[in-house]
Amino acid sequence: MTEPTTAVVPLDVPDGVNLILGQAHFVKTVEDLHEALVGSSPHLRFGVAFCEASGPRLVRRSGNDAQLVDLAVRAALAVGAGHSFVVLLREGFPVNVLNQVKAVPEVCRVYCATANPVQVLVAETPQGRGVLGVVDGETPLGVETEADERARRQLLRDIGYKL
Numbered sequence: 001m002t003e004p005t006t007a008v009v010p011l012d013v014p015d016g017v018n019l020i021l022g023q024a025h026f027v028k029t030v031e032d033l034h035e036a037l038v039g040s041s042p043h044l045r046f047g048v049a050f051c052e053a054s055g056p057r058l059v060r061r062s063g064n065d066a067q068l069v070d071l072a073v074r075a076a077l078a079v080g081a082g083h084s085f086v087v088l089l090r091e092g093f094p095v096n097v098l099n100q101v102k103a104v105p106e107v108c109r110v111y112c113a114t115a116n117p118v119q120v121l122v123a124e125t126p127q128g129r130g131v132l133g134v135v136d137g138e139t140p141l142g143v144e145t146e147a148d149e150r151a152r153r154q155l156l157r158d159i160g161y162k163l
Helices: 029-038 066-079 094-102 146-158
Strands: 005-011 018-023 045-051 059-063 084-090 109-114 118-124 129-136
Touching: 005 066, 018 094, 018 118, 018 129, 029 045, 029 059, 029 084, 029 094, 045 066, 059 066, 066 084, 066 118, 084 094, 094 109, 109 118, 109 129
Parallel strands: none
Antiparallel strands: 005 118, 018 084, 018 109, 045 059, 045 084, 118 129
């Protein structure tokens, strides 16, 4: 038997684009994710790619922005893990759609939702590939001060997330 290997797969997300990486369990996922995203905002631009784990084992794709669909497909191929999915968003944020994504019956797990640089930790066995986890962004540089806390609270009010 061949020993399992691990790899670090970087996912390059362009400026202004957010990524959601998750795992689901059925080919119907791509259509249900599409419907959930369309229903969340009329302005949201998105691309979805889903790695089918059996049968023809294709990367299934959908979306309303051809560039984001293409980028999602490239990211899904790079990860190459069965039943994983990638959603790329523009003109909206994961916080606006994450509950809808998690409510899709086929969705088992969301690994991350971010605009940060992402590295996906992937295991490979003779059977296939699986996501072990993610590295989302960079390590902390310190602890917020009282001034940092005031700035954080103000930012949330300035962008409309808190009153």
